[in-house]
Amino acid sequence: MDNLALWYRRFGEPESVLQPEAGPPGELMPGNLRVRMLFSPINASDLIPITGAYRHRTPLPAVAGYEGVGIVTQAPASFAHLSGCRVLPLRGQGTWQHVVDCPAEYAIPVPEHIDSHLAARAYINPLAAQMMLTRYSPQNKQVLLTAAGSDCALLLGQWALQAGAEAVYGIHRSPIHAERLAAAGIIPLAQHDTQAVRVVAARADVVYDATGGALAETILSVMPVQGTFVCYGLLSGQIFRQRQALPRVEWFHIRNYLDALNVEAWQDEFCHIWPKLCASQYSDVTVYPLAEWKAALNAYRQTGRCSKPVLSMDI
Numbered sequence: 001m002d003n004l005a006l007w008y009r010r011f012g013e014p015e016s017v018l019q020p021e022a023g024p025p026g027e028l029m030p031g032n033l034r035v036r037m038l039f040s041p042i043n044a045s046d047l048i049p050i051t052g053a054y055r056h057r058t059p060l061p062a063v064a065g066y067e068g069v070g071i072v073t074q075a076p077a078s079f080a081h082l083s084g085c086r087v088l089p090l091r092g093q094g095t096w097q098h099v100v101d102c103p104a105e106y107a108i109p110v111p112e113h114i115d116s117h118l119a120a121r122a123y124i125n126p127l128a129a130q131m132m133l134t135r136y137s138p139q140n141k142q143v144l145l146t147a148a149g150s151d152c153a154l155l156l157g158q159w160a161l162q163a164g165a166e167a168v169y170g171i172h173r174s175p176i177h178a179e180r181l182a183a184a185g186i187i188p189l190a191q192h193d194t195q196a197v198r199v200v201a202a203r204a205d206v207v208y209d210a211t212g213g214a215l216a217e218t219i220l221s222v223m224p225v226q227g228t229f230v231c232y233g234l235l236s237g238q239i240f241r242q243r244q245a246l247p248r249v250e251w252f253h254i255r256n257y258l259d260a261l262n263v264e265a266w267q268d269e270f271c272h273i274w275p276k277l278c279a280s281q282y283s284d285v286t287v288y289p290l291a292e293w294k295a296a297l298n299a300y301r302q303t304g305r306c307s308k309p310v311l312s313m314d315i
């Protein structure tokens, strides 16, 4: 059966450079699993490389998508126990396609009780949140999040509280996020209320920022000098200038830590993620067939969205 995949052969706006292409899957490489995909989400982390932001380390042509869940259809003898099981086929090919090949040892088996819509989103945002909290501890600290309505910030906030944060504040752009932030124990702050943002930022010990731009500059201008400002995204599309040497600014990117994880450490990260993810509030999903990928991208770009567009490869 032909494989349908969303390829990009040049960098640019995803809507203009992504192309569905059908063709037979290539030969399965030794040591790899072949996985029939079920679901794959649309995240900022999937779209940014398509624009060419990381062009020096994005070889073209490429299939888009970094995460998702599927069922193993072919496995090497030493991984035969995974045949027919659900896995996250990570660190292999792009996931926005019907068939994905991935290194067997890095595939993450999905526990039976985990719903596939949740499993499809168990990598980029949960692992980033978990790694940031390990590296920049929130314990006994006043924590401030930006883009707090995002999946990543929602997990950061809840897991920071579990890790002993004194209080977690979440700056949100669209008002719709306030209620669910409060329900998750995160104190909502409207982004347009600059005065309130400045008051909270002035006593923040650690900031996890995904917006950059003017908001980052406002926060940095009032933060305590002994604080830590962790930048992990630039959703505003604007970089920011740091006018003083302190507070310390740290740039976090998950890819900088992956090479240092051996197979055991990589699998172990997910042993910690599964129970925490099950016990956390996360956004709902809206499912689109792969053929309707443009509608899914359009939904992704809606402001005030409370559900994550997910591509379904099954329908």
Ligand SMILES: NC(=O)c1ccc[n+]([C@@H]2O[C@H](COP(=O)([O-])OP(=O)(O)OC[C@H]3O[C@@H](n4cnc5c(N)ncnc54)[C@H](OP(=O)(O)O)[C@@H]3O)[C@@H](O)[C@H]2O)c1
Pocket (backbone or CB within 6 Å): 042, 043, 044, 045, 124, 125, 128, 147, 148, 149, 150, 151, 152, 153, 172, 173, 174, 210, 211, 232, 233, 234, 235, 236, 237, 252, 253, 254, 255, 302, 303, 304, 305, 308
């Ligand atoms: N560095 C890493 O390793 C790493 C790993 C994972 C994720 N990330 C980053 O984490 C961020 C969130 O990703 P996600 O998948 O969790 O996002 P998401 O669930 O798709 O949500 C995006 C959120 O960002 C908000 N937003 C978008 N543009 C904004 C702006 N200019 N100012 C303020 N808020 C804005 C949206 O608010 P509205 O509802 O108001 O539209 C929405 O709540 C992205 O920047 C991504 O690159 C980084």
